[in-house]
Amino acid sequence: MSGQKRQMIVMIVLLAVLAGAYFGVRQYRKVLANKPAENTSVTVLSASAEDLVSFSYILDGEEYAFEKNDDVWYATDDPERTLIQYKVKAMANALTPLAATQAIEQVTVPEQYGLTEPSLVITANTSEGSFTFYVGDQNDLTGEYYLRADAQDIVYTVASSKVSSFCYTMDELTETEKEASTEASESEEASAGQEASTETSESEEAPAGQEE
Numbered sequence: 001m002s003g004q005k006r007q008m009i010v011m012i013v014l015l016a017v018l019a020g021a022y023f024g025v026r027q028y029r030k031v032l033a034n035k036p037a038e039n040t041s042v043t044v045l046s047a048s049a050e051d052l053v054s055f056s057y058i059l060d061g062e063e064y065a066f067e068k069n070d071d072v073w074y075a076t077d078d079p080e081r082t083l084i085q086y087k088v089k090a091m092a093n094a095l096t097p098l099a100a101t102q103a104i105e106q107v108t109v110p111e112q113y114g115l116t117e118p119s120l121v122i123t124a125n126t127s128e129g130s131f132t133f134y135v136g137d138q139n140d141l142t143g144e145y146y147l148r149a150d151a152q153d154i155v156y157t158v159a160s161s162k163v164s165s166f167c168y169t170m171d172e173l174t175e176t177e178k179e180a181s182t183e184a185s186e187s188e189e190a191s192a193g194q195e196a197s198t199e200t201s202e203s204e205e206a207p208a209g210q211e212e
Contacts, residue, residue: 041099041100041101042099042100042101042102042156043097043098043099043100044098044099044100044133044147044149044156044158045095045096045097045098045126045131045149046097047097047124047127047128048096048097049089049092049093049096051126052068052092052095052096052125053067053068053125053127054066054068054076054125055091055123055125056076056122056123057091057120057121057123057166058120058121059120059166059167059169062169064168064169064173065077066083066088066091067079072085073085073089073092075170075173081170081174082174083173083174083175084173084174087165087168087172088173091165094161094162094163094165094166095122095124095162096124096126098133098158098162099158100147100156100157100158101144101158102156103154103155104154104155104156104157105154106153106154107148107153107154107155108153110148113136113137113146113155114136114137114146115136115148115155118135118136118148119135119136119137120134120135120163120166121134121135122135131149131150132149132150133147133148133149133150134147134149135147135163136148136155139157143160144157144158145157145158145160145162145163147162147163
């Protein structure tokens with residue numbers, strides 16, 4: 001066999017190998033694309049918002065506590081105070097369930113995460129028990145916060161949205177007279193609209209009844 005023929009055979013074999021590798025890579029990519037994304041979140045508190053009976057948080061040295069009755073939230077120390085419900089419910093929903101993006105285990109130096117003097121302390125009282133969480137520093141790169149549950153040696157990283165909801169003073173959570181009057185007006189308008197719609201339907205049905 002001449003050298004030219006050998007070279008041609010080698011080239012054909014190499015082309016076959018490269019073609020097989022190319023199609024193999026394409027197939028592997030298709031498998032990865034169709035593979036469902038893995039859930040890498042870590043459960044810190046599995047209770048749902050319905051299981052949350054009360055909660056409190058300490059912010060800038062002030063404690064704010066809330067209790068739920070028939071799905072309506074009240075200030076524990078002043079039940080007559082009218083709260084802005086969507087703000088309080090946003091905190092409850094951020095707290096339960098509580099999932100972290102990462103768990104850092106066997107932490108022996110909590111101060112490196114800002115947990116020696118936490119910026120925020122949150123306590124959740126559920127039907128399953130009471131849980132306390134300490135919020136430390138915010139990660140400059142990811143924007144996430146470091147969080148520790150009770151006295152555990154595990155530090156979690158949680159989304160900033162889980163923490164940013166707990167930024168209100170009691171005055172900022174209290175409904176003003178203007179907000180109350182606006183809600184009342186909207187409620188009256190909705191009621192009036194329903195009544196007008198009902199009257200229109202009845203008037204349209206009346207001629208048909210007379211013809212009979």
